[in-house]
Amino acid sequence: GEPAGPRIKTEIPGPESKKAIKDLDTVFDTRSLNMLADYTKSIGNYIADPDGNVLLDVYAQIASIPVGYNNPALLKAAQTPEMASALINRPALGNFPSHDWAEVLRTGILTVAPKGLDQVFTAMAGSDANETAYKAAFMWRRQQERGGAHVEFTQEDIASSMLNQAPGAPQLSILSFKSAFHGRLFGSLSTTRSKPIHKLDIPAFDWPQATFPLFKYPLEDHVAENQKAEAEALADVERLITTHHLPPCAVVVEPIQSEGGDNHASPAFFQGLRALTKKHNVLFIVDEVQTGVGATGKFWAHDHWNLDTPPDMVTFSKKAQTAGYYFGNPELRPNKPYRQFNTWMGDPARALLFRAIIKEIERLDLVSNTAKVGDYLFSGIESLAKKYPGEIHNLRGKGQGTFIAFDSPRRDEFLKKAKGFGVNIGGSGEKAVRLRPMLIFQKHHADILLEALEKIVKS
Numbered sequence: 503g504e505p506a507g508p509r510i511k512t513e514i515p516g517p518e519s520k521k522a523i524k525d526l527d528t529v530f531d532t533r534s535l536n537m538l539a540d541y542t543k544s545i546g547n548y549i550a551d552p553d554g555n556v557l558l559d560v561y562a563q564i565a566s567i568p569v570g571y572n573n574p575a576l577l578k579a580a581q582t583p584e585m586a587s588a589l590i591n592r593p594a595l596g597n598f599p600s601h602d603w604a605e606v607l608r609t610g611i612l613t614v615a616p617k618g619l620d621q622v623f624t625a626m627a628g629s630d631a632n633e634t635a636y637k638a639a640f641m642w643r644r645q646q647e648r649g650g651a652h653v654e655f656t657q658e659d660i661a662s663s664m665l666n667q668a669p670g671a672p673q674l675s676i677l678s679f680k681s682a683f684h685g686r687l688f689g690s691l692s693t694t695r696s697k698p699i700h701k702l703d704i705p706a707f708d709w710p711q712a713t714f715p716l717f718k719y720p721l722e723d724h725v726a727e728n729q730k731a732e733a734e735a736l737a738d739v740e741r742l743i744t745t746h747h748l749p750p751c752a753v754v755v756e757p758i759q760s761e762g763g764d765n766h767a768s769p770a771f772f773q774g775l776r777a778l779t780k781k782h783n784v785l786f787i788v789d790e791v792q793t794g795v796g797a798t799g800k801f802w803a804h805d806h807w808n809l810d811t812p813p814d815m816v817t818f819s820k821k822a823q824t825a826g827y828y829f830g831n832p833e834l835r836p837n838k839p840y841r842q843f844n845t846w847m848g849d850p851a852r853a854l855l856f857r858a859i860i861k862e863i864e865r866l867d868l869v870s871n872t873a874k875v876g877d878y879l880f881s882g883i884e885s886l887a888k889k890y891p892g893e894i895h896n897l898r899g900k901g902q903g904t905f906i907a908f909d910s911p912r913r914d915e916f917l918k919k920a921k922g923f924g925v926n927i928g929g930s931g932e933k934a935v936r937l938r939p940m941l942i943f944q945k946h947h948a949d950i951l952l953e954a955l956e957k958i959v960k961s
């Protein structure tokens with residue numbers, strides 16, 4: 503079982519880690535290394551390193567560990583003959599799906615499909631999920647412009663596509679938002695707008711980026727201002743949809759901009775956004791790669807919005823271990839095979855793992871646990887913000903489970919100190935400290951975290 507709390511025995515990195523990092527660097531770029539881990543000694547919410555240090559992990563592999571390290575239920579799923587076969591007999595799913603693939607989908611990924619969406623295209627990572635969702639959007643739009651799925655490509659379409667020219671390679675776009683993060687492959691990278699370091703030296707599409715509302719906090723003191731910011735953002739979206747020289751086929755948005763600084767918007771904003779996409783016959787893609795699978799106190803963060811028509815596609819990855827996009831409209835299946843295709847088209851082994859994760863989430867009621875513990879944690883940090891007003895600014899994420907963030911005046915130093923006080927925390931954007939605990943994060947873990955946060959701001 504888990505330790506009672508963090509255990510710090512050496513500075514981090516300690517002597518063993520330093521030695522191992524030096525050795526690793528001879529064969530692997532360690533410049534982005536945060537800490538060297540020992541996963542044989544990591545358990546539940548706690549990550550261990552080779553020097554015997556054990557930290558409460560509220561970063562959880564960039565928000566991708568759902569039910570803890572060395573979770574016994576996942577270990578059991580990992581050791582089944584079904585998993586072994588999925589690993590060693592990996593199918594080219596598009597060509598040779600296993601006889602029970604429908605069953606695996608129906609008992610796993612599709613059991614948590616967002617309301618109104620009953621299909622899934624599986625992929626390998628979050629960027630891949632967004633890339634393939636974008637391609638589905640472009641094919642859908644061009645099919646509409648041609649007059650329907652039954653209308654054949656013209657000779658001009660065919661010839662020009664081989665020259666990377668319109669109309670075969672159409673002059674269309676995906677509309678995303680300033681500070682968004684949707685991945686680092688080519689299409690997804692053109693919709694990512696959070697940091698130059700992600701984009702420098704890489705060719706990009708000239709696609710539109712809309713203003714994302716930037717809230718002033720506390721929310722209750724800035725209602726009118728924040729509503730105005732949301733209205734202006736929606737007006738910007740409508741302007742871009744109707745006038746951008748590369749007409750958008752879809753709008754992609756994160757429920758909370760999770761790399762751009764944990765930027766929030768209200769359910770009314772997202773309802774307004776959905777209405778605009780309907781009004782202008784543009785698809786609505788919700789990127790739940792980081793917010794999805796329970797972290798905000800709902801299984802999908804967009805469940806907080808009470809939309810009257812579901813998104814056209816919802817992309818997922820991280821905590822799901824597998825990736826892909828959910829959809830419901832059969833027109834989003836391209837009109838011919840081999841248009842949306844690649845060797846593996848997802849990963850049955852990861853689909854089995856996600857099924858085990860979903861079972862664990864249901865067995866322990868982890869989504870409502872996250873909502874409750876999140877409220878407790880939020881109010882605890884609220885008290886700290888009152889006590890140390892110079893240290894904790896713009897606390898945000900109330901009612902969003904444990905998906906909480908605040909700005910720190912010396913954020914990088916804050917994160918560095920955190921390890922010394924036994925917690926592993928991540929940053930987002932320029933100044934945000936973001937919390938990404940696992941779904942098994944309980945009240946007593948929140949108490950440990952709150953104690954560490956106070957020690958950090960006091961140090």
Ligand SMILES: Cc1ncc(COP(=O)(O)O)c(CNc2csc(C(=O)O)c2)c1O
Pocket residue numbers: 564627628629630632683684685686756760761789790791792793819820
């Ligand atoms: C909202 C959202 N959408 C798409 C992605 C891309 O997923 P991956 O391709 O990294 O699996 C991510 C990945 N998150 C992420 C955090 S740091 C990072 C990086 O590449 O630096 C990537 C995401 O948060």
